[in-house]
Structure formats: structure tokens, C-alpha cells
Amino acid sequence: MQTISTAEENYLKAIFTISEKEGKAAATNAIATALSTTAASVTDMLKRLAEKNLIAYEKYRGVLLTPAGERLATFLIRKHRLWEVFLVEKLGFSWDEVHDLAEQLEHIHGDALVERLDDFLGRPRFDPHGDPIPDAEGRWTYRSQLLLGALDAGKRGVITGVEDHSPAFLQYLDHMGLVLGAGITVLERFAYDQSLRVRADDGTERVLSEKVSQNLYVKPTV
Amino acid sequence: MQTISTAEENYLKAIFTISEKEGKAAATNAIATALSTTAASVTDMLKRLAEKNLIAYEKYRGVLLTPAGERLATFLIRKHRLWEVFLVEKLGFSWDEVHDLAEQLEHIHGDALVERLDDFLGRPRFDPHGDPIPDAEGRWTYRSQLLLGALDAGKRGVITGVEDHSPAFLQYLDHMGLVLGAGITVLERFAYDQSLRVRADDGTERVLSEKVSQNLYVKPTV
């Protein structure tokens, strides 16, 4: 069984994320940007990953993960998100503090560790940002959610996740009481700047910018 | 602030352990053996660690840690042992399974993580093998313990730790019911092979070899 380095794991995760979002092969430059490295370094690594049959790579055509590569990437995301749950639920970190630590912890190797951690945490299906956690077989939980910006006036939804994971956005949400699970009703949409007047379940009313409404996911309630 | 690689951290820990046990500067060969590498590689690394002022190195004279190096080594041991407590107390691993995982986890960087983990675990002073855990300021807890082999016939002690940390020994102890905190009374010492006849607090009597009695620590009870 071949071993995979931390650097290789980071490439697999980046390729997974980019090709998933773009719906096509990940470009060298996109990977370089995601990993804060140069295109030359990426080409270097792609050759090695192709050699290990973790990616399907054709020069100048971008890359896709092979089933083996996708399995590894999925498992890395599983580990990252389980550790995030641990950091928030057990150690008391806030959701804007856990990314860098989880980025390190996801590279710890040990199948038994992951499964025991999962049990210890009560087999959570979503991480502290509302992102789904693949199960031990790599299966994803799908959930019907839409951006708050897509919710019609008069409709209510429950906050289920974020698109922007930056600490600045997460801290803003904390400040506004917009936490996962909170109910929110769209009262009015201002055509001028696409801002929304919303009401929390406790009756508090606020105006949220388009930028906020485009980065917050809600599940509509009936 | 300079960064320290995982390889460098492993050298610091090895130097700490060897120089502490031997009571003198750690020899190149001893470090090579401890890290399963070659003397040439060790010399290589010693130059780099000396450059970073983490060790006091004189060619052909062995190495000692500087205060900065000792601080780092102590903190690594703190992290290693806290993670071992987590793995045993929270995730349900047994004491013979946790070393390799803790060996990875000790290299996770994050002061807040360590302090929160320490709190979460109830600020334990000893790890699952009875080894002391340095506190956040790097202070060690000392404990009066001696090898079971040094306990006179007729005396009773409580098991406080192990010298040999190998899974084989730990599993043997489990099998014999010789867990941390268990009481044990030496009934008789056989001069021929230095084996001991002992009695557990539940009345069970056993004979333990010299090898066992030289690898098990007890705290004498009055």
C-alpha cells in the first residue's frame, strides 16, 4: 500500500473542491491559487499524483480525481469536518476559529481513530458550518437548502449553512444572532440594492445586505 | 519566530529523553538508534538544530538541549501525553494502542488547542502509562515510586507506572489484572531467578518474573 504525503493530500482535496464547484476538470492555475503555490509546482505534483493513479491528468487539459483519489479526498473532508465538530462541541472553540486546526488534524492517519471520534461525537451529519460530513463509506448527506437571497418575501427559513467560511463573515453572523438552526423570515426585498428586511423568530428585525444574503443558506419552512 | 519541522521536533524529543536517562550529553549513535536513522543523518540534523540555538553541540562530544530546546521538548511531551489521555479516556482506546496516534497528534500546533484539551480532560497530571504530564508552564510533577523489584517481601505498593511501554508488556499486564492504581503485595522473592510471588488486593496470587518486576513501578503503601 502506497503512502500519501500531507502535500499530496492537500492537492487531492483542492482538486476535489475545484472540480466539484466548476463541474469540470480542475485547471492548474486554479489549483495553484487554492494552495497558494505556483503553476510550476502544481504541474510537478500532478505528474506524481498521476503516477500514483490518484488523478486523471492530460497535459494542458486539467485534472479530475480517479475513484481512488476521490475516495481519499472524501475521507480527508470527513476527517476535517469531524475534527471541527470536536473542536466546537467538546473544546468550546467558536466556528470561526477551527479551520486551521482542522486543516492540521485532517492529516492524522488512523482509521480506528476516525471511527471512534465519529462515535464519540454522536455520528454528526453536519459540521459547525452546516457542511455535510461523509459517512464511513464515503456517502454524502444531501439537503435541500437555498441561499437566503433566493427566499421570497413573506417566506420563512431555518439557517442551515454558509457559503463564505471566512472568520469575518462568521463573526458578523454571530454578532447578528444568525446561528445555525435560527429561524428567519424575509419581510421585504429592496430592489435598489437587493438588501433584505428580515425578522428573527424573537421578533427582532434587521436589514441584511445582498452580500450576506448570497452567503447564507436556509432551508425553507412551510 | 522560527518554525520547527516535525523531523526537528522528533530530534528534540529524542535528545531530551536520552540525555535525561543517561544523565549526560546524548551521543550521535544513541539518537540514530532512537529515531531509526543513521549517524550521518543525525550529524546533519544536529548542525541545523545548533544553528537554531535549540541544542548545544560540539563535534564528537554529543548534544544537550538549550533552554529553548528543552522548552520545546517539554511541550511536545505535554502534548503527546495529553492526547494519550484523550484517546484512552474519551475515545476508549486501550493503553497499548495509543502511542503511534499520539506520536502524530503531538505535532499539531496550537497553544489554545492544548490548553483547551487540558481543561476538557480535567487537567490530568499523569498519562495512561503513569508518566507525568508537564503543566502549561513546563513544570513536572514528581512522584516517589520504585520498581516492583525493589519492594521488600511483605510490603505492599500501588501500581503507578511502567518502564517498558511496549504493547506486548502492556497487554501482559492487562491480562494479569495489573492496571494502574491496583494494589500489590510482595509475598516472597525467589533468589534463584529473582521472581516474586505477589498477591493482588482481591487475594489472587501470582508469580512475576524478574523482567516484569524490573518494568513495573509501584508506590509503597505504609
Place this chain on the structure above:
DNA sequence: ATATTTTTTTAGGTAAACCAAAATTATTTT
């Protein structure tokens, strides 16, 4: 005190993971 053995260092080399600059290929514009 010299010879032998052991330990340590040096010399020269490797692979992984990065880089800048130059060359090549693909894409877009005209």
C-alpha cells in the same frame, strides 16, 4: 605507547516539494 576498534563526521548523492524564468501550447482577439 601503539594498534585496533568504535564512534562520529565528511563527502557525495537521492527524492520530495517547492521556486523563477523560459519555452510551449491553448485560447481569444482582431
Place this chain on the structure above:
DNA sequence: AAAATAATTTTGGTTTACCTAAAAAAATAT
């Protein structure tokens, strides 16, 4: 369809952390 631009790869280099074999120093034996 050519020219210009953008994306990608190649070339030649770096550092880290290893290695083997040879040389040098220290320790031990005679």
C-alpha cells in the same frame, strides 16, 4: 487566419531530510 494574450509545462535551481561509503577522531585493547 494571424496575432496577441493567457495558461501551462519545461528547465534548471533551491532546501530539507534522508542515505552510503570513506575519512577522521576518540576510545579501548594490547
